[in-house]
Amino acid sequence: MTPTDARRTAAKEWELRLYIAGKTPRATRAFENLRRICEEHLAGRYRIEIIDLLKNPTLARGDQIVAVPTLVRKLPQPLKKIIGDLSNTQRVLVGLDIRERIAP
Amino acid sequence: MEQSVYFDYGSRVTPPGTVGGRFKNRKEPMSLPRESSSVKGIQKCPTGIRGLDEITGGGLPKGRPTLVCGGAGSGKTLLAMEFIVRGARQFGEPGVFFAFEETTADLAANVASLGFDLPALVKQKKLALDYVRIERSEIEETGEYDLEGLFVRLASAIDGVAAKRVALDSLEALFAGLPNEAILRAELRRLFEWLKKRGVSAVITAEQGRGSNLTRHGLEEYVSDCVILLDQRVANQIATRRLRIIKYRGSAHSANEYPTLIERHGLSVLPISSLGLSYPVSTRRVSTGIARLDAMLGGKGFFKGSSIMVSGTAGCGKSSIAASFADSVCARGERFLYCSTEESPEQLIRNMASIGIDLGRHVRSGKLLFHTVRPTLYGLETHLVKLHGMVEDFSPSAIVIDPVSNLEAIGTDQEIKAMLTRMIDFLKNRGVTTLFTALTGNGSFETTTVGISSLMDTWILLRMVESASERNRLLYVLKSRGMGHSNQMREFVLSDRGIGLVDVYAGPGAVYTGTERINQEARDKAAGAAARRNAESRGRELAQQGAVLRAQIASLQAQLAAVVSRRDHEGAEEGARLKALNGDRAALTRARRAD
Secondary structure, three states: OOHHHHHHOOOOOEEEEEEEOOOOHHHHHHHHHHHHHHHHHOOOOEEEEEEEOOOOOOHHHHOOOOOEOEEEEEEOOOOEEEEOOOOOHHHHHHHOOHHHHHOO | OOOOOOOOOOOOOOOOOOHHHOOOOOOOOOOOOOOOOOOOOOOEEOOOOEOHHHHOOOOEEOOOEEEEEEOOOOOHHHHHHHHHHHHHHHOOOOEEEEEOOOOHHHHHHHHHOOOOOHHHHHHOOOEEEEEOOOOHHHEEEOOOOEOHHHHHHHHHHHHHHOOOEEEEEOOOHHHHHOOOHHHHHHHHHHHHHHHHHHOOEEEEEEEEOOOOOOEOOOHHHOOOOEEEEEEEEEEOOEEEEEEEEEEEOOOOOOOOEEEEEEEOOEEEEOOOOOOOOOOOOOOOEEOOOOHHHHHHOOOOOEEOOOEEEEEEOOOOOHHHHHHHHHHHHHHOOOOEEEEEOOOOHHHHHHHHHOOOOOOHHHHHOOOEEEEEOOHHHOOHHHHHHHHHHHHHHHOOOEEEEEOHHHHHHHOOHHHHHHHHHHHHHHHHHOOOEEEEEEEOOOOOOOOOOOOOHHHOOEEEEEEEEEEOOEEEEEEEEEEEOOOOOOOOOEEEEEEOOEEEEEEOEEEOOEEEOHHHHHHHHHHHHHHHHHHHHHHHHHHHHHHHHHHHHHHHHHHHHHHHHHHHHHHHHHHHHHHHHHHHHHHHHHHHHHHHOOO
């Protein structure tokens, strides 16, 4: 599936974008962590777009990416950024505001 | 469950122009337009910043990072920006500017006043601008990370314009924006290595640290090739910027602080010690604009490129001499820079018109440039840098600083002397004839307060002489190196026909000037006439006496003649009588026969 295909799919409540730079172990780890967390908490309501900056370097500018990996929560608003390999699940949940939205 | 994942684990072939290809574009270092052959090993990358290339011997290290640190407002961003913009415009080296603290729009607006049109350069593909915004509050750290995102952006920007130069202003924003300093430090080390490998000449700015730390976050630890410190200090309420090269690996550099200025063209660094006493010497002479003053200076005037001091008390005509000099230089078609620390150009033009010197026409013809500024407006160094800039832009053949003694307000004698030494060295090097005027106190005619006599080649002294309810001006040449100069005092007369020098009346025991001189001359003339009249009448008297005597002699001689003739006559008569007597006696004897 290409990014274009991904964009064509129906909008989800949670739109996440993971920026990586090449298939590094850290990137793989981040992606796996993210998928696990999403499956646990947002099953069926999320979409993950992965942008490899090595292939699309110009995209780094738009979301002000400096650190890699960076997870950007495009939706729901407001925009949130989480850097690192997402191995600290608690922090990811806080960073994405998932806990509050799930808990009530 | 629906999810769309795009994650290409496939080919690891990276297209050109991305990070993977980042080491490929490294080219052999280009030969530099201003490479100094005396510097071995290190190739330099000219900044185009006035003065900076001189003190670094050709520029910043080529293909290596340079750290520029300094406090707020010390000109770090400007230095970095000039390095990039001038590189793109003057040296054909496209550049990348990464701003961490200002948006690109702000940046472009800020430097537009310096004549840097960033959007145009971006359009011409000579410049890539990027604003890297890191907001701590928006960022959550959830594990290990690196700064590959920044690398990618940099690489993309560098490849986009084939950049040879990079500026990062200022990297320290990363420390504020990103958690985990250990990662950050490791990544910065990698960044500098990466920049070196790419072979770009980079300028990295950083905030000055406290105490012995050059930078707040110790960036100097990573940049070991060249470190420049910018500094702004305030003394006597006057701020002066200074630049110092703390370190320049592989290149000779001076450890001095150099005064620095932000002008309308950008930064200016003032090289001081690059000059010395090895300037070219001219035997050409320059008229002073006053014929008789030329005559006093060996008949020909000043030496071209010499330094001249005209000192005197208030109102003794220093500016008039300066204006006269300016007038004559401009009339010959050469350019003249008139730096006034006291009067506005309009006032000077008006005042000089009153003594028949029309400076206005030279201003209109562009030969004469006035630079008027109050000394207290900024520090000594700033004045010096300004002067440098003007001399370089206008390239006058002579300049006047009128009066230089006003600088006392902003520095100690020693500082002023140091500044003037630099100024004179600079001007002599360029063969610019320099005339300083200095106001002296009433008591000391031969000491200017700045004590700069040894710097001067020619020293003309003006003094006021008070006598007979008048103040008059006296001029003399105290010294003039390399020419036979007059030892005479002249009276200095200002009239609507210009400046004149008149012989003073030097009578026994006194020197007369002004109306007294005229009076004395008149008195002398009168006395002479009387004496002449006296002599004439005495002559006549004696002639008369002579005539009388001659008459007496004549009459006595007549008497003498009369006496002589009478004696002769009477002698003859006596003889006759004796003869007769003797005859009578004989007759008688004969008659008496009786005896």
